[in-house]
Amino acid sequence: MKEPSLPRHQRPSQFDQFLFGACYYPEHWDRSWIEADASMMQKAHVNVVRMAEFAWTLMEPRRGKYDFSLFKEAVTTLEQRGIKSILCTPTATPPRWLTYDNPQWMRVNSDGVPFSHGTRQHCCTNNPEFRKESRRITKAMAEAFRDMPSVIGWQTDNEFYCHVDECYCDCCQDEFRKWLKIRYNSSIESLNEAWGTVFWSQQYDYFEQVEIPRKWLQPAPCNPSALLDYRRFLSDSITSFQREQVEILRARNPDWWITHNGIFYNIDYYKFAEDLDFLAVDVYPAFWGTRPQDFIGASRLNERCRQASGTYIVPEQCGGPGGQLKFLQPTPEPGRMRLWAYQSIAHGADGMLHFRWRTCRFGAEIHWHGIIDHDNVPRRRFEEFSQEGEELQRIGPQILGTTKRVEIGISFSYEQDHAQSVLDYSRPQPDTQRELALGELMRQKFAVGYVNEDDSYAGLSILIVPSAIVITEDRARKITDFVAEGGTLLVTATSGQRNTNNHAIEQTPPGLLREVLGITVEEFGNIDHRKMNLCGSTFSTPAQYYEIVECADATPVAHWRFEEFPDTEAAQGKVGLSCNSFQKGRAYYLGTFLSEENITPILEILCDAAGLSPLAKADPNVCVIERHAEDRKLTFVLNNYPEAKRVDELPAGQELLTETPCEGQIILPPFGVAIVRS
């Protein structure tokens, strides 16, 4: 399904139908309910369900004794109502017979204490024995369902690393060593050099001596190069765990598509998604609240998926307030659940499943609300769900084939995040800066989106690179080429300071970016209680970081100004923001982090320089997002306010939901949605 000619983040889906449905757990109710459930789903225009991700014991009550009858019955019953099925490998919840007989397969925490049975993700995915079990159950399931045509695709496991990612069991120690041996070509000297072990006399004589760094069990701060390698290992090893399942599924039925539902930490999803047809993302916007400005939480999450996948599906979208142990999310008001669904679709979702069909009556999630309540009475959430189903059935074909327009790319990279976070200095991290930039540009209605640093920059007018601390020659060349060919670039503080081992480089920063930026950084640090000002914004904790920029070829744009006792300050009057005209483009360097205080003036300078125009005009928290294909543009307009809002300067065209013409202006009701086709 890959189209290498397009940037990955612009890749359209190959679906023949916009997917709409819910996560379904027939195992939580009597079998006799399936028929009635299917019937009610049909009424709500459901065309797909996802099943079986936590049902290993049910499908294999004893080792090797399989029983797929319940799900086969469900698939068949649903198919009769025109509903297709997505199945999942159930490896997030290994059965008790497995964990009881193999206590050494449990994940182990950093104190060396094994986790216990009873929830999820308790088995170590790096344990070779557990991997055998994973392949066995995957194979058994794949063979059981290979010939059921309404099974259209698979989800591997469930939310890898949602709860835990680290494990310190003996297998993990071994696998980490093997991974290091490969990375360092079996040369312990290379590892010693890469980790700088001469610092604090850490040198290793052979790989067997190396251990996973234990942050809480070392008297002093850990080796940051070792930590960075461990994070890379975490990503690579879960990718390899998944790949085993993917290969088995593809071998059984090449027509199946395969995905996985993220997004969590310590997985480089851009690489991880290469084994999949597309990535998926679980979206519960209520985690970020219900104030108008809170939309950014879910937008950011969708962008993290989109940058790795192009279009994607949402296997779990809010079906009501979710709750576990210490929290119960705020209740979405009428209309808001649908608004949130369209938000994901605007960002690039081509499938929308709500979690879950009916709320469970037992277990840890009895307050994680589904579409239907405990008492099986359809209420307002069911009505809203059905409306969404009807609409997507109607307009889905026009959405399929389009992808989100991005004129301003925000550079996304797990490597940068990890390199920074293992030595984070309580600074605003790249991801914080990304979210600030995304929010600011979305509020101003620009066509903005995340673009992976390994993806193509084709089609971008502006590229924002927040704190890319590790710059390789390849990356430097790509960024330089982007500017040379006419792009507008913004690079922020700390960029280019380190090599891939997380070592400070020997050149003056920003190292390999000095040419395109036309500057050097002569000093950096924190300013404590003293207040300094750049571009009219005064700094406060924690964005109190400054760099003194020396312009070689670049031109100063703004200077540091101290409010009190300026004469005693080294940075006073020095350059804090510079611009370098480089071949056909322009390269800005900001000698601090993007922050709430400075983001507005700095991004205004950038957009003005590139001559970009917003997609429409409206209050800040009305979102305007465009999906486009060669022959059409769909402008999604999403009102996050609890009151009606007017939107101006829209393209003229047809509003799809109401099937009425749009002359460039729309008034949206509270939590309203419009999609203008032009």
Add this chain to the structure above:
Amino acid sequence: MKEPSLPRHQRPSQFDQFLFGACYYPEHWDRSWIEADASMMQKAHVNVVRMAEFAWTLMEPRRGKYDFSLFKEAVTTLEQRGIKSILCTPTATPPRWLTYDNPQWMRVNSDGVPFSHGTRQHCCTNNPEFRKESRRITKAMAEAFRDMPSVIGWQTDNEFYCHVDECYCDCCQDEFRKWLKIRYNSSIESLNEAWGTVFWSQQYDYFEQVEIPRKWLQPAPCNPSALLDYRRFLSDSITSFQREQVEILRARNPDWWITHNGIFYNIDYYKFAEDLDFLAVDVYPAFWGTRPQDFIGASRLNERCRQASGTYIVPEQCGGPGGQLKFLQPTPEPGRMRLWAYQSIAHGADGMLHFRWRTCRFGAEIHWHGIIDHDNVPRRRFEEFSQEGEELQRIGPQILGTTKRVEIGISFSYEQDHAQSVLDYSRPQPDTQRELALGELMRQKFAVGYVNEDDSYAGLSILIVPSAIVITEDRARKITDFVAEGGTLLVTATSGQRNTNNHAIEQTPPGLLREVLGITVEEFGNIDHRKMNLCGSTFSTPAQYYEIVECADATPVAHWRFEEFPDTEAAQGKVGLSCNSFQKGRAYYLGTFLSEENITPILEILCDAAGLSPLAKADPNVCVIERHAEDRKLTFVLNNYPEAKRVDELPAGQELLTETPCEGQIILPPFGVAIVRS
């Protein structure tokens, strides 16, 4: 001593003397001090001491080598001064020879690390071997003291679960499994159903596979049914530990009464007290501060004891400020220690021992002040103690036989608390609501008290049931009968949502209470930042929970009103408080939790409806509590203010402390106490 015809909480004591004295530690001083101590106690009108709860090693310096001489000498010397003795089994502090030889008897924390010797409660009370030792020392002590007539009663152990309740040793795992086997009639299918193990594929094949749920060692939230069972097990198993001691003591001397000093968590004292003659409670009011309104802390604690016991004793009442490690309680002003003693007596105490006779010079409690200071000089605390002794000697006979009057019952239940707390959603828990209601009604001088949900409701006009989430048919019938017979009922949010397995029920809430309340709950949730108003009170975190009440037979009393953008809200204009006239009574349902914001208007509606009058009239933090018997009423008036206060509308009668007539009005000095007999 039980009288089954009365509600348990109204049970009077059978003492022939009001007990007054102190906790005494002759082992902390030279033996030669006993005589002088006894003499000084006699001057202070002491008639009882408690001894030996931490003296195992002294009484058994080597295994099987007993030496009771010190305490025998103390008992005898005290008896000569007319002072009786309460002895304690010393099982809270097993000797070092025992813990050193049996490290596997130590309690084990949830990480699997055993506790170490040197403080208290370090041995696992579920270890069968340790239980043998417990029975052995209990038997030895009982036999040693069985013929000393001035030993009148026993305390088992000391403050069970004061510091720790959980233990994860192998014995506890075994005992938990045994307990489950009994509960589920050896049917693992029953356990799987009761715990809903099909959720997340947790199913067990046999009981040996089950483990105590380890909250911090499971990647995701624990099974709430398993957690609830573990809390039940904690209560049942400590009750069984105690029962072994009780049986031994009763067999040795049936004239002894037996008690235990609570109140802590994870013990269902209502059940636990069934093995005792009465329960006891240790009261240190300074834990809650010295502002006038802080009285509620100790009142609540006394009520927790009273609901399980009827009358009771206080083996440890504040003898000065207490202090351990990180805290030193505020110093009670002159008169306040006595005021606090009478507060406990007003709630139902028929015995009052101050902790402790003289402050210890070594160990972890050298700043836990006794009546006498380190230098053995009697100062103001001794004078106050002596005054109390003189008064109680004089008026004690009139107190004995009375119990606290309760017209408004606040339903108390450990089951409800546990069922809520294992899935607590950061909501105000039932106990928080109880305390709020108790405080509000005490400030208004109503005759209010805690009543266990398993106790009789006879004599109550109003019953307040805060968040009774688990409703069985029995409980529903009892509540329904209370209303049918003319009672006024208030039930608050979440009631009736679950069954005894902590599963959501299949009916619309409040399930089995729908008939008596005449309503259903159609939606529930949290409102985030949005502000809503009910009965004039605006919600704020964390009491931001709402339910949409649908009146079937009931009448709306108050509706939800949103302050901003009401049109977009599902709950706007819906019922939040209802009242159902049901046979001879009235049943109110509140679609949220009792909170500081709403408690005053809601309880006013309730008291008006029931036509109740306060016991007297005075400033809020003057407490008025009635103890009554068939032939007399004793109205306790307690001034918690540091200034004189007038109390009006008291019954006419005799003030016992000053032996002067009362015509319905009294002026109390700062921290003053009066007791009007009428």
Add this chain to the structure above:
Amino acid sequence: MKEPSLPRHQRPSQFDQFLFGACYYPEHWDRSWIEADASMMQKAHVNVVRMAEFAWTLMEPRRGKYDFSLFKEAVTTLEQRGIKSILCTPTATPPRWLTYDNPQWMRVNSDGVPFSHGTRQHCCTNNPEFRKESRRITKAMAEAFRDMPSVIGWQTDNEFYCHVDECYCDCCQDEFRKWLKIRYNSSIESLNEAWGTVFWSQQYDYFEQVEIPRKWLQPAPCNPSALLDYRRFLSDSITSFQREQVEILRARNPDWWITHNGIFYNIDYYKFAEDLDFLAVDVYPAFWGTRPQDFIGASRLNERCRQASGTYIVPEQCGGPGGQLKFLQPTPEPGRMRLWAYQSIAHGADGMLHFRWRTCRFGAEIHWHGIIDHDNVPRRRFEEFSQEGEELQRIGPQILGTTKRVEIGISFSYEQDHAQSVLDYSRPQPDTQRELALGELMRQKFAVGYVNEDDSYAGLSILIVPSAIVITEDRARKITDFVAEGGTLLVTATSGQRNTNNHAIEQTPPGLLREVLGITVEEFGNIDHRKMNLCGSTFSTPAQYYEIVECADATPVAHWRFEEFPDTEAAQGKVGLSCNSFQKGRAYYLGTFLSEENITPILEILCDAAGLSPLAKADPNVCVIERHAEDRKLTFVLNNYPEAKRVDELPAGQELLTETPCEGQIILPPFGVAIVRS
């Protein structure tokens, strides 16, 4: 080098050259850089470097296979530029071949989990086998460098107890027991009595049963006498670890001086320093911030070293902002690094090494800035460093031989601190009071300093004894003699309450200090929310502690006054501050702790009584400190403000840095320094 006739804190150094330089890590760069580094150091007037404290693996890549060539080359190359070397034993960072083969040598945390390799201080310094290794490498190094004349001295290990002090390995348990056996003359009865084990039935039958108290693994608060002994053990055992190295070094070359770089906790440096020629202290003032008043953090640290050592050296002084993991210190403004260096010199430093020559490019401290940046470009920090080098070369000879003048001594004692902190009651501890007094008196320009309670009080006019809770007869006699001979004494609350076992004494407090103070303390406690006032200062949390002072011979100076409801308070109108004229002197007792609220009026009373005058007159955060010798006074004036400040009433003399006369007045530039010789 010791001169027993002087108080220890007045002991001058025996250097023939004021030491100036940096910490140097030739192992972090290619060998070829040494020559260029030495040349640049020479330009900056460097005369000494410190090396090798973290280079064990480099010097002994395999067990017994030594390679000292790098450091020999460095020593030689530096010597050619006139630069001497301080070497360090590398025992803070044992090699991986050692830790891998001997996992049982790792420190163990209180949960029993061993620490892992990769940082520092991971091996247990009480392990006899590791001690063998420590002696072996020390001996090998000493022999390798014994004949290199430019090696002038040694630092043992590095920053003992900087990260961890406690260890619960089996060796530590054994060593603790051995230590106890010696302390208690092999009598377990003595230990039982000293620890008061009869409290809570803790009695031990033999020493093998005793364990290191585990605060977090005991259900209730630990035995405070056991905790105090464990802290004594921590200090004694690290002292003994060091002593083994010292003896080896002295035996190899008696001309070497030996030091160690503190200051951390749980080491009694006064005793510890007895094995050394002098103590050293690492000073990073940026830890305390860059506001003018923040100077006190570094002043306090320097005083902690001075009280134990007299003059001393600073092996690590700020060379730029330091940063690890979660923090990056604020950048020192131009001139501030030099100001901070002179601050240490004013307090008594006779050697000044900045950390570090060049910032490391890898490992956990890549943002711990050295004098030179990663790119090896000399910038403003190098210029400032060079200026300092030039100045110290010029004026160093005049500084050598002088020591800091102290007229007001603040009593310093680890024993008092530990006795208080193991039962700390969240009170202001002695060290907090010391710092408050030091700050207040420095702001007023008095000649104030810390004096150990075991040191001589000769030369002091005023002695401030903050909360000396443990008073022995020797200490009482010394304090009494000080007053008898004309001194002015201030003793603060809780003093004299306990004996050396941390038991409350049997006498009325202040026990052995009653005679000199002329008072008794009749009551003590906390006052909660109530506000009380003494000397015009109103109390607030946490200094809400009061004592009721009864004047026997003393005269009341101030009385407790409650602001509200005074009639109900026991302390109202009672004495809170007293003064006793005792022989030729005066003894004040303060019945509470020194706090921000009361420090100014109380110290004013004290200084007036003693008739002391300040050294000069200037704004509060301009520091004025005098170093003196028989023939000269050097008045250091340090401007901590970012603006120019005038200083008046200085002695007339010569300003050394500018080589200009001073007539009693100086105007200092921002962050300026002056040294007036008179």
